[in-house]
Every structure is written in C-alpha cells, then in structure tokens.
Amino acid sequence: MDFLQPTTWAEALEAKAAHPDAVAVAGGTDVMVGINFGHLRPSLLMDLTRVEDLQEWSIEDGAVRLGAGVSYARVIAELGTQLPGLAMASRTIGSPQIRNRGTVGGNLATASPAGDAHPALLAADAQVEVASVRGSRRIPVPDFYTGVKRNAMDADELITAVLVVPPSGPQQYSKIGTRNAMVISVAAFGLALHPDRRAVGTGIGSAAPTPRRAPAAEQFLADELTGTGLWESRAELPAATAGRFGELVADAASPIDDVRGSARYRLHALSVMACRALTWAWADYRTDTGKEV
Amino acid sequence: MSTPTPTRTPTGAPEHLTGPGRGGVGDDAQRPDGVLKVRGEFAYGSDLWMEDMLWGVTVRSPHPYARIRSIDIGAALATPGVRAVLTADDVPGEKVYGLELADQPVLALDVVRHQGEPVALVAADHPETARLAASRIHVDYEVWEPITDARAALGHPTWNQVHDSAAEVTELSRENAHLHPQGNLVRHLKIRTGDPAPTADVVVVGEYEVGMQDQAFLGPESGLAVPAEDGGVELYVATQWLHVDQRQICSALALPPAKVRLTLAGVGGAFGGREDLSMHVHACLLALHTGKPVKMSYNREESFFGHVHRHPATMRYEHGATHDGQLIYVKASIYFDGGAYASSTPAVVGNGGTMGIGPYVVPNVHVDCYGAYTNNPPCGAMRGFGSVQTAFGYESQMDALAAELGMDPVELRCRNAMEEGSPTPTGQVIDSPAPVAELLRRLEAMPMPTRVDDGEVDLRDMPGGVSNTTHGEGVRRGVGYAVAYKNVAFSEGYDDYSTARVRLEVVGGEASATVHTAAAEVGQGLVTVEQQIARTELGVKQVTVHPKDTAVGSAGSTSASRQTYVTGGAVKAACEKVRAQVLARAERLVGRTVPDLRLAGGAVVSDAEDIAVPLVDVLGDEALEETVEWHHRPTEAIDPETGQGFAHVQYAFSAHRAVVDVDTELGLVKVVEMACTQDVGKAINPQAVLGQIQGGTAQGLGLAVMEEILLKDGKVRNPSFTDYLIPTILDMPPMRIEVLEYADPHAPYGLRGVGEAPNISSGPAVLAAIRAATGLPLTRVPVRPEHLTGL
Known part of the structure; x- marks a missing residue:
C-alpha cells in the first residue's frame, strides 16, 4: 500500500487525477477501521491532513464555507451559532477522540446512510463543493448521496468544502442509539425551520439506502405554518400538527431490519423524534422574538 | 523442577514488580503496576516482540456445521515469505483438548461444529503475508444445517415435553443431529428435595431468556512461542490459568511439562474468556515446526471467535407460596446453550442448578438444569458462571410473586432470606454469615x-x-x-489449591520479600494483594512480585472469585513458614525462647521483653524460602439423582x-x-x-x-x-x-x-x-x- 501526503490542494488534485483509485484519508475514523478489518485494501492512500486550506472555515457570500478537513470538535467549539444543527449532530458522534479526528468531509465521502452529519446538512440545504484538475462544482446535498456508501463524485474528484447558509430559524437534531454515547445511529433526524423563506428542512438518517429528506413532511408543515399564520403569530403549535409532521417524516423513510434495530422500530422512532424536534424548535422560535422575519 | 533459561527473552516479557513499599492487609495499597498502566507503558501480550519472529494466523470455518471434504494448502505454501502451513495432521499429540472434557479439536478434524472453528495455521515473516496466504487456503466444505436451539438439540421442544422420549426421537432423528458421539447432552443436574408434588396457596409461573454475553476484554488473545534448545517451547501468553494451559498444550504437543514452559504476558482483562485455550497450541506448533519464535495476536473481530462466551439460557420457573409470602416450593427447568464444545459447561450447569433458586430458604425444590451442545459458538466461563442467568429467572419470579401477593418485593425477599444456619437446596447448611x-x-x-x-x-x-x-x-x-x-472457588469435590513460594532476604541493605505464584493477574489486583499479605505477615515494606510462570506450582484459575481466597491463603501460609524460620533464628540469636516474638517494621520484636532485632541482622546473607501448596477445605460431589451434598466451600x-x-x-x-x-x-x-x-x-x-x-x-x-x-x-x-x-x-x-x-x-x-x-x-x-x- 503506497502513501501520498500532498501539502497543497493543487498537488492533491493532481495526485487524484493521476491515481483515481487513491483513497483519501482525513481523520481516518472510517478508512482506518476499514483497513484494519480487511474490508478496504486500497493500493494508494492519500493523506489530506497536510493541506491547510481544507482545515479552515470562513464566511463567503453570506454562507459558511466549511473546509472538508474541519473536525467535529471544531464544529462544536466554533460553529455552534452558525451551524446549530450540524453542531448538535457533531455532539452525538463517537468519543472525544473520534470528534477530534473525524471530519464532515470524511462523513460525506463515506456517504454511509448512518453518517451523523447528513440529516443536519440535508435540513440546512447544504451544498458540497467538489474539485478536480478539471475544475470545481457544487452539488446540492440531496443529490450528493447516490446509493449505499456511494456519492456523486467522479473518480478524480475530492471534496473541498461544505457550504451552508446560516440559519434564519431554529434547528434540531436527534439520534437513536442503543446506548447513551459512542453509538452508531439506529435512526436520526435533522430539522431546520427557515422562517425567512417560510420553508422547512428535514433530514433522515439510517432509515433508507441513503440519507434523505422528507419532502411531504416539509411541505405539510410549511403549508400549515403559513396557512394558520403561525410564522407571524408565533402562537402555540397544535399538538396534532407536530404529530402529523412526525407521521409524514416516518412515511418518507424506507428502513430495513438489521442487527441494530428493526424497521418498524426505526419508523416509530423517526415519528417520535420528528414530533419532539419540531416541538423543541417551535418553542425556540416562539421565544426568539428578537429576530424579525 | 529446574527451568532452563531461554536463549533470549522477548521484548514485552513480564518483569518483576516492586513498589510502592507500603500497605498491608486492609489498606488501600497501590498497585505495583499502576503507574505503568496509567502511563501506557505496561506491556500487554500484544506488545510481545522478537527481532526474527514470525507471525501466525488462523484459518477459521465460515460455517457453523460442515464436513471438510478436503483442504488444499498448495497456493498458501507457495506464497513468498510463508514458513509453514499446518492442519490437524500436523498435531503430534492428542488432537482434541478441553478444560473438563477433551472434545475440541486443536485444528478441525473432519467436521467443523461452529463458525470460526480453527481449521489451519499459517506462519510467515509478515502478518500481511500470513493473512494473504491464509486466504489462499482452499477448504472444500459439505455444509450442513446447524442445530442452534439448546432445547431442540436435547429433544425437548416444549416445556411440557421435557420428559417425553417420543419427542426426542422425532426431533433428533435427522442425520448429523448429534454433534458428538455421546449425544447433545453435556450435563443434566437434578435437585430433588422435599415433597415431590407440593401445593401452595399462590403459584406464579414464568419463562425467561438470557442472551449470549461476551467478556469483551480489551486486550485481545495474544502470545509469543519461542522454540527452546532442549526441543521444548517457551510460551508467553495472556491467560487465566497457566498450569491448565500447560497440561493441554503438553497433551497436544506430546511433550512433558518440563519442556512446555509458560510465562504470563500482560493480560488486558479476562472475565472467564481466557480460561480455555485460544492461540496457545497453535503458536507452539508453528514455533516448533519452523524453529522460529512465532507471535499470534487476534484482532477484535477474531477475538469474538477466539474465546468462549456466556451461556445463553432459557428457563421456566414455578414458585409456590403461602398467602403471607412464605415460599413453599420452586420448580425450575434451566437450559444452558453450551455451543459446539463442552468447555466448562458441566461446571456452569453445576452452579446454575445448585444456586438456581437464589438465596432463599425453600423446603421443596425440584430443579432440572441442562447443558447442551449446539452449533452456536462455544460457551464457557464468564464472571458469575451460570448464576448470572438464573438470577434473572429467580429474581423476576420473586417480583412476580410479590405482585401476585400484593406484597412489597423487598419484604417478600426478606421473609424468605437465607441466613447463617439455613439449608441450601443441596442440603448444605450455610456455616458462615449470610x-x-x-x-x-x-x-x-x-x-x-x-x-x-x-x-x-x-x-x-x-x-x-x-x-x-x-x-x-x-x-x-x-x-x-x-x-x-454465588459460590466462591471450585466446588463439587474438586481439590482446589494454590501454590506460593515466598523468599525473605536482604536486598540493598533492606529486608525484602519476593512472592512467586502462578496466579494470573488479569487486572483485578492480585499482585497488590500478594504484596499486602507479605507485608503484613513478614513486617517488611519491600515486596517483589515475581513474574507468573510455571516454574512454581499451580495456583488454579483466576476465576470463581477465588484467587484472593486461595492464592492469598497460600501466600499467607508460605509467609507463616518463612516467619517461623526467622523467629527460630532470632531466638537462636538472642539465645533463649521468647514467647511473643513477631515481625514488624523490618524487625523481630517482642513487646514483653522489649526486643527489636533488625531483620537485616537476623537474616545476614541468607535467603529464607518456603513453598506451600494450600488447599481450601474439601467439598463433595453432589448426588446425581438428588443433587444433595456439601457442594460449595x-x-x-x-x-x-x-x-x-x-x-x-x-x-x-x-x-x-x-x-x-x-x-x-x-x-x-x-x-x-x-x-x-x-x-x-x-x-x-x-x-x-x-x-x-x-x-x-x-x-x-x-x-x-x-x-x-x-x-x-x-x-x-x-x-x-x-x-x-x-x-x-x-x-x-x-x-x-x-x-x-x-x-x-x-x-x-x-x-x-x-x-x-x-x-x-x-x-x-x-x-x-x-x-x-x-x-
């Protein structure tokens, strides 16, 4: 197994163009496990931790531009306000050691349906910026996941950054695991209220071949909030609305039975999590009267 | 027994543990290996290393039940860097081993009985090469349908048909239905006491199930075998009972104990999971075959296949009581799934059955406790050993009974609680506080x-x-x-003992003791206890713990909550014999008999005569050493039909x-x-x-x-x-x-x-x-x- 350590982004893209089968490694929290278990035997590993540009985040055209190599620990410490949903998701990930090493870029590259960042990125309408020697392009996150552990990147492409517009309303994130920490997701749900656009964003994890949104639930809730004037009144949300929203989120999922949980449980858990997440987000929205929308 | 010094000692072999120099019996003494462990400097079995060592890997069956038609090792042997590929044919001695029954192949013979059963071994100069070669071994299997339910394996498909022999015939009529020639029953323990057909005011019946737990120790199975010049082998291994390993390795290698010398490598947890052999014989076979040191270290996934687990259990309980909550009878049927090989299933059945109704006084008890062979992974020792499973059954029943009676669950338990003098269901009278x-x-x-x-x-x-x-x-x-x-130490008539060698001598101008036992330190702190006992008994500060090895007699297993009792007892007894020698010398030194002489503060002291002779002076250049084999009081085998007997110490x-x-x-x-x-x-x-x-x-x-x-x-x-x-x-x-x-x-x-x-x-x-x-x-x-x- 050969090992490359580019120090600039141009060098990394050149190398990836020359060796499309090279596996990029950032924190190594997925790749090294795969190698240790013998599931992954790449001929070439490319370490991206020396590429400084990837390790930074910035504000660009009003959006957070999150370098692919920024760790979950830094998302939690530095981006709690700008990316609240992603920060909440990051808190559920692994142990402190894993959060220090693991990166959002790595989560996207692996594109596991159980990846913890995905529901938050889906709910927040994130875009993934990928690049190759041919140039760069932006892929809306829902189009990024193409199958179980497959993504929309070409063989010569690498993930540069994730772009997320800071929220105009509350965000929530919940995840089911069968222990209280350091656990892989049995089902996860991300929610973002976008009062500026009178829209709702959702993300479902571990309950379909890919992370996915729940469009019918989003539409239902946005229509309800608009139709009843709740966006403006910030009045109490009817319990039935939250309940129906939960059902519609579950309807959008197509989980399987596996060693971590049954499909029926996953559907049930999604509806409960979605209902609760909406209740909490709405409570935040009601008290967050400082912000005019 | 003389121990030839191995030509070389591997990196990561255990060293003498000294310090911290204080703490006797009853004190919060610090561990002598504590600083090393906290700093990450303690060498575990997986850290063992020799410059020219080879790496051994195991080829395992992917099938729970299959006949091996053929094994083709040609491509593996032809892989550059490979030094040996071995199968069952290369086992020179007995081809099966086991803790209680020798029924488990060192390497698969003609049939594999569980997923992960070892089939072949490879040694190569690099672990990656060894794994590559292992993947090139072609085993042709005739795959059979596995038997995966313990009750079905015994022909007891329903609780009601437990004793229906007709049902046994239909369930077990298919070909290959018996995993072993003697059938699928490993042990059936019966307890029959009191009225065989009791009645009660209130009856609760419950069925319970306990899943298969793993010991989940953090340090995977690891060891290093070094061929010795005398044709024997030195094995450094993370294990629980050096001498029972030695017995089984000798049998498989056809070598006498003098030529199979074991030293305990650093153990990262055990909980029963290291009581059976894992890589022990395999590494020795490869080392003797290649003439090179061979290291084997499982990864996490292989570790799950490399050791026994806790027996899953299915249980049916019937409790009868009076209206005021006095237990009248308990009937229980308990099934332990032993998996493919016996391991310690007979003893687990013994514990599960004899303690299967909990610490309660019950006049009428009818228990049937079974251990069965199935094609599930082998199950054996794990902390609690049969008692963990039954406690879920009997304690669930006590709560159900309390609910039925409308009684507080603690009150119900207290009303029926054992105390000193109470009889157990095996007829044993509890002769210490309960x-x-x-x-x-x-x-x-x-x-x-x-x-x-x-x-x-x-x-x-x-x-x-x-x-x-x-x-x-x-x-x-x-x-x-x-x-x-839970019973402490070994039961049912087993002659349970430990051996301790204690030496007292002057080192660097200070009287210090060395304690040498074969008792495995697996993280529990026995090394600390050994030091504490020696400090208290000999009145010295400095106590060195010798590496654990087979150069001293057996200490029994680090299991059954027994080492502080049994090895602690042996260390105490050896110290007492050393002390007797010291006191005799001191009396010779002072020239008369002093009745209240004792050892304290590095001196021989008498309060009555105000004597304080430093140990340094009493000992001079001489080392006083005693080796003691210490047995706890004997227990008895229980009656096979009634389960009666003094079973537990x-x-x-x-x-x-x-x-x-x-x-x-x-x-x-x-x-x-x-x-x-x-x-x-x-x-x-x-x-x-x-x-x-x-x-x-x-x-x-x-x-x-x-x-x-x-x-x-x-x-x-x-x-x-x-x-x-x-x-x-x-x-x-x-x-x-x-x-x-x-x-x-x-x-x-x-x-x-x-x-x-x-x-x-x-x-x-x-x-x-x-x-x-x-x-x-x-x-x-x-x-x-x-x-x-x-x-």
Missing part, C-alpha cells in the same frame, strides 16, 4: 437519587444522552431490587437497588443510580473491593440493557465493538456502595471472594426497575428498544 435480609434492608434505607428540576435539561442525565432524543417527554422512573449469591452475597429512567415512547433507558451492598468478609484492599463492585455492576447492567452476541443460524452478526455494545460512562451511573465485613471463620483473614457477586445481582435489579417504570413483563435480557415499544 446477611441476605440485612443487605436488602440497608439498600432500602439508602436515600433515593433526587430529581433535579431547575428547568434546565442536562442531556447527559436523559435516556438517549447527548443524542438529544428527549427533554423529559415520555420519561418514567422505576426502582428495582435484586439479591444474589463458601458463598458470596450481594444486593442491588437500581433506579432507572425509561423513555417509554422511544424505549431508551438511562440508569440513574446503582446502589450495592455486599458482604466481603474482610476487605483486603478496600479500594480494590469498590473497583470490583463497580466493575461487576457495570457488566451486569450491560447484560440487562445492551450486551448481546446476536446470532442467526449459528453465525455471529455483530463481532465488533461497533455493534457489540458495552456500557460507557454515560450508561453506568454513580454508585452508592456499602461494604459489610462479616468474617467467614473458614477463610484466610475471614475474607470472601468479591468479583462475581455484584455481577449477578446488578442486572436483575436493572430489569426490575425497567419493569417498574414501564409496567411491561420483560422476560428477556438484554432489553432492547423494540421490547419496550412493542415493535
């Missing part, structure tokens, strides 16, 4: 954890933890109690109160607090006692709510720490612990074995608390979210 009721009453008297309700939600206190699944919605609290007892008692919060909508559990009371007779090292209680409690909690090897058709579905979950700091709550010290007059210092009892009572208390929170019957552990949500 404070069962006191343990429960003390728990009851402890304050309950308070709910903090300041409007702020700390997710770490919620079911689901930081995963943010509830801020209080759906959460209900429950409280549960359980009490358990000592019992340990513990009780737990669990307080849990359950998110009843999502089925997630947060254990809020665990409280434990335990009688330890005498706390040799109080801090280590608390550590055992904390650890045992966590392992019991794990079985109650998450720990299970999941099987499908005999295949393991979760051989990783991603999917085999053990409790984290957010799952294991703070504890309240009260340690009682009622001396057992038969035991050294009055001590009782500590390690297992808290592992037994913890899980049933958690289960009871979850039941109390949810109102659900919950007859299976681990409890999963699906069970709590009905999905």
Whole structure:
C-alpha cells in the first residue's frame, strides 16, 4: 500500500487525477477501521491532513464555507451559532477522540446512510463543493448521496468544502442509539425551520439506502405554518400538527431490519423524534422574538 | 523442577514488580503496576516482540456445521515469505483438548461444529503475508444445517415435553443431529428435595431468556512461542490459568511439562474468556515446526471467535407460596446453550442448578438444569458462571410473586432470606454469615437519587444522552431490587489449591520479600494483594512480585472469585513458614525462647521483653524460602439423582437497588443510580473491593440493557465493538456502595471472594426497575428498544 501526503490542494488534485483509485484519508475514523478489518485494501492512500486550506472555515457570500478537513470538535467549539444543527449532530458522534479526528468531509465521502452529519446538512440545504484538475462544482446535498456508501463524485474528484447558509430559524437534531454515547445511529433526524423563506428542512438518517429528506413532511408543515399564520403569530403549535409532521417524516423513510434495530422500530422512532424536534424548535422560535422575519 | 533459561527473552516479557513499599492487609495499597498502566507503558501480550519472529494466523470455518471434504494448502505454501502451513495432521499429540472434557479439536478434524472453528495455521515473516496466504487456503466444505436451539438439540421442544422420549426421537432423528458421539447432552443436574408434588396457596409461573454475553476484554488473545534448545517451547501468553494451559498444550504437543514452559504476558482483562485455550497450541506448533519464535495476536473481530462466551439460557420457573409470602416450593427447568464444545459447561450447569433458586430458604425444590451442545459458538466461563442467568429467572419470579401477593418485593425477599444456619437446596447448611435480609434492608434505607428540576435539561442525565432524543417527554422512573449469591472457588469435590513460594532476604541493605505464584493477574489486583499479605505477615515494606510462570506450582484459575481466597491463603501460609524460620533464628540469636516474638517494621520484636532485632541482622546473607501448596477445605460431589451434598466451600452475597429512567415512547433507558451492598468478609484492599463492585455492576447492567452476541443460524452478526455494545460512562451511573465485613471463620483473614457477586445481582435489579417504570413483563435480557415499544 503506497502513501501520498500532498501539502497543497493543487498537488492533491493532481495526485487524484493521476491515481483515481487513491483513497483519501482525513481523520481516518472510517478508512482506518476499514483497513484494519480487511474490508478496504486500497493500493494508494492519500493523506489530506497536510493541506491547510481544507482545515479552515470562513464566511463567503453570506454562507459558511466549511473546509472538508474541519473536525467535529471544531464544529462544536466554533460553529455552534452558525451551524446549530450540524453542531448538535457533531455532539452525538463517537468519543472525544473520534470528534477530534473525524471530519464532515470524511462523513460525506463515506456517504454511509448512518453518517451523523447528513440529516443536519440535508435540513440546512447544504451544498458540497467538489474539485478536480478539471475544475470545481457544487452539488446540492440531496443529490450528493447516490446509493449505499456511494456519492456523486467522479473518480478524480475530492471534496473541498461544505457550504451552508446560516440559519434564519431554529434547528434540531436527534439520534437513536442503543446506548447513551459512542453509538452508531439506529435512526436520526435533522430539522431546520427557515422562517425567512417560510420553508422547512428535514433530514433522515439510517432509515433508507441513503440519507434523505422528507419532502411531504416539509411541505405539510410549511403549508400549515403559513396557512394558520403561525410564522407571524408565533402562537402555540397544535399538538396534532407536530404529530402529523412526525407521521409524514416516518412515511418518507424506507428502513430495513438489521442487527441494530428493526424497521418498524426505526419508523416509530423517526415519528417520535420528528414530533419532539419540531416541538423543541417551535418553542425556540416562539421565544426568539428578537429576530424579525 | 529446574527451568532452563531461554536463549533470549522477548521484548514485552513480564518483569518483576516492586513498589510502592507500603500497605498491608486492609489498606488501600497501590498497585505495583499502576503507574505503568496509567502511563501506557505496561506491556500487554500484544506488545510481545522478537527481532526474527514470525507471525501466525488462523484459518477459521465460515460455517457453523460442515464436513471438510478436503483442504488444499498448495497456493498458501507457495506464497513468498510463508514458513509453514499446518492442519490437524500436523498435531503430534492428542488432537482434541478441553478444560473438563477433551472434545475440541486443536485444528478441525473432519467436521467443523461452529463458525470460526480453527481449521489451519499459517506462519510467515509478515502478518500481511500470513493473512494473504491464509486466504489462499482452499477448504472444500459439505455444509450442513446447524442445530442452534439448546432445547431442540436435547429433544425437548416444549416445556411440557421435557420428559417425553417420543419427542426426542422425532426431533433428533435427522442425520448429523448429534454433534458428538455421546449425544447433545453435556450435563443434566437434578435437585430433588422435599415433597415431590407440593401445593401452595399462590403459584406464579414464568419463562425467561438470557442472551449470549461476551467478556469483551480489551486486550485481545495474544502470545509469543519461542522454540527452546532442549526441543521444548517457551510460551508467553495472556491467560487465566497457566498450569491448565500447560497440561493441554503438553497433551497436544506430546511433550512433558518440563519442556512446555509458560510465562504470563500482560493480560488486558479476562472475565472467564481466557480460561480455555485460544492461540496457545497453535503458536507452539508453528514455533516448533519452523524453529522460529512465532507471535499470534487476534484482532477484535477474531477475538469474538477466539474465546468462549456466556451461556445463553432459557428457563421456566414455578414458585409456590403461602398467602403471607412464605415460599413453599420452586420448580425450575434451566437450559444452558453450551455451543459446539463442552468447555466448562458441566461446571456452569453445576452452579446454575445448585444456586438456581437464589438465596432463599425453600423446603421443596425440584430443579432440572441442562447443558447442551449446539452449533452456536462455544460457551464457557464468564464472571458469575451460570448464576448470572438464573438470577434473572429467580429474581423476576420473586417480583412476580410479590405482585401476585400484593406484597412489597423487598419484604417478600426478606421473609424468605437465607441466613447463617439455613439449608441450601443441596442440603448444605450455610456455616458462615449470610446477611441476605440485612443487605436488602440497608439498600432500602439508602436515600433515593433526587430529581433535579431547575428547568434546565442536562442531556447527559436523559435516556438517549447527548443524542438529544428527549427533554423529559415520555420519561418514567422505576426502582428495582435484586439479591444474589454465588459460590466462591471450585466446588463439587474438586481439590482446589494454590501454590506460593515466598523468599525473605536482604536486598540493598533492606529486608525484602519476593512472592512467586502462578496466579494470573488479569487486572483485578492480585499482585497488590500478594504484596499486602507479605507485608503484613513478614513486617517488611519491600515486596517483589515475581513474574507468573510455571516454574512454581499451580495456583488454579483466576476465576470463581477465588484467587484472593486461595492464592492469598497460600501466600499467607508460605509467609507463616518463612516467619517461623526467622523467629527460630532470632531466638537462636538472642539465645533463649521468647514467647511473643513477631515481625514488624523490618524487625523481630517482642513487646514483653522489649526486643527489636533488625531483620537485616537476623537474616545476614541468607535467603529464607518456603513453598506451600494450600488447599481450601474439601467439598463433595453432589448426588446425581438428588443433587444433595456439601457442594460449595463458601458463598458470596450481594444486593442491588437500581433506579432507572425509561423513555417509554422511544424505549431508551438511562440508569440513574446503582446502589450495592455486599458482604466481603474482610476487605483486603478496600479500594480494590469498590473497583470490583463497580466493575461487576457495570457488566451486569450491560447484560440487562445492551450486551448481546446476536446470532442467526449459528453465525455471529455483530463481532465488533461497533455493534457489540458495552456500557460507557454515560450508561453506568454513580454508585452508592456499602461494604459489610462479616468474617467467614473458614477463610484466610475471614475474607470472601468479591468479583462475581455484584455481577449477578446488578442486572436483575436493572430489569426490575425497567419493569417498574414501564409496567411491561420483560422476560428477556438484554432489553432492547423494540421490547419496550412493542415493535
């Protein structure tokens, strides 16, 4: 197994163009496990931790531009306000050691349906910026996941950054695991209220071949909030609305039975999590009267 | 026995442990290996290294049950860098081994009986080469349908047909239905006492199931075999019982004990999982075949296939009582799934059966306890050893009976609690303190954890933890109690002993002792206890613990909560003999008999005569050494038809109160607090006692709510720490612990074995608390979210 350590982004893209089968490694929290278990035997590993540009985040055209190599620990410490949903998701990930090493870029590259960042990125309408020697392009996150552990990147492409517009309303994130920490997701749900656009964003994890949104639930809730004037009144949300929203989120999922949980449980858990997440987000929205929308 | 010095010692071989120089019996002495471990400098078995060593890997069966038609090793042998490829034909001695019954092949013979059974070995100059070559070994299997249900394997398809021989015939008529020539029954233990057809005012019946738990020790199976010039082999290995390993290795290699010398490498946890052989014979075979040192170290996935697990159990209990809660009878049918090979199943059946109704006085008892062969992974020793499973059964029954009677569950338990002088179901009279009721009453008297309700939600206190699944919605609290007892040391007539060699001499101008035993230190702190006993008995500060090896006699296994009792007893006895020598010399020195001479503060002292002769002067250049084989008082085999007999040398008692919060909508559990009371007779090292209680409690909690090897058709579905979950700091709550010290007059210092009892009572208390929170019957552990949500 050969090992490359580019120090600039141009060098990394050149190398990836020359060796499309090279596996990029950032924190190594997925790749090294795969190698240790013998599931992954790449001929070439490319370490991206020396590429400084990837390790930074910035504000660009009003959006957070999150370098692919920024760790979950830094998302939690530095981006709690700008990316609240992603920060909440990051808190559920692994142990402190894993959060220090693991990166959002790595989560996207692996594109596991159980990846913890995905529901938050889906709910927040994130875009993934990928690049190759041919140039760069932006892929809306829902189009990024193409199958179980497959993504929309070409063989010569690498993930540069994730772009997320800071929220105009509350965000929530919940995840089911069968222990209280350091656990892989049995089902996860991300929610973002976008009062500026009178829209709702959702993300479902571990309950379909890919992370996915729940469009019918989003539409239902946005229509309800608009139709009843709740966006403006910030009045109490009817319990039935939250309940129906939960059902519609579950309807959008197509989980399987596996060693971590049954499909029926996953559907049930999604509806409960979605209902609760909406209740909490709405409570935040009601008290967050400082912000005019 | 003389020990030839090996030509070279590997890096990572154990060293003499010295320090910290203080702490006698009853003190919180520090571990002599504590600093090394905290700094990450302690060498574990996986750290063993020799410059020119080869790496051994194991080829394992992917099938739970199959006949081997042929094995083609040609491509593997032709791989550059490969030094040996071995199969069963290359085993020079007995081709099967086992702790109690020799039924397990060193390498598969014609049939494989479980997934992961070793079939062939490869040694190569690089682990990657060895793995590559292993993948090139072609084994042609005729795959058979596995037998995966213990009751079906015995022909007992339903509880009601237990003794229906016609059913046995139909179930077991198919070809290959018997895994072993003698059939699928490993052991059937019967207890028959009192009225065979009792009646009672109130009767409760329950069926219970316990899943397969793993020891989940962190240091995987590892060792290094070094061929010796005398044609023998030195094996450095992380294990639990050097001498029983040696016996089995000698048998497989056809070598005498003098030529198979074992040294304990650093052990990263055991919990019973290292009592059976893993890579021991394999590494020795490869080393003797190649003439080179061979290291074998399993990765996490292989470790799940490399050791036995806790027996899954299915149980049916019937309890009869009077209206006022006096137990009249208990009937129980208990089935342990032993998997493909016997391992310690007979002894697990012995414990599960003899202690299968709990620490209660019951006049009429009818127990049938079975151990069966199946094509599931082999099961054997694990902390609690048969008693963990039955405690879920009998304690669930006590709660069900209390509910039926409308009685407080603690009151019901106390009303039937054993005490000193009580008879056990095996007819043994408990001849040391048995404070069962006191343990429960003390728990009851402890304050309950308070709910903090300041409007702020700390997710770490919620079911689901930081995963943010509830801020209080759906959460209900429950409280549960359980009490358990467990035999200490080996039972049923086994001649249980340990050997200790103690030397006293002047080193660097100071009198110091060396303690040499073969007792495996697996993390529990026996090395500390050995030092404490020597300090107390010999009045010295400096005590060195010699590496554990087979150059001294057997210490028995580090299991059954027995080492502090038995090896502690041996060290104490050896110290006493050394002391007698020292005192005799001191008397010769002072020229007369002094009746109250004792050793203290590095001197021989007499209070009566105001004598204080420094040990340095008494010893001079001479080293005084004594080796003692110390046996605990004998036990008896139980009667095969009635189960009656003096089966167990000592019992340990513990009780737990669990307080849990359950998110009843999502089925997630947060254990809020665990409280434990335990009688330890005498706390040799109080801090280590608390550590055992904390650890045992966590392992019991794990079985109650998450720990299970999941099987499908005999295949393991979760051989990783991603999917085999053990409790984290957010799952294991703070504890309240009260340690009682009622001396057992038969035991050294009055001590009782500590390690297992808290592992037994913890899980049933958690289960009871979850039941109390949810109102659900919950007859299976681990409890999963699906069970709590009905999905």
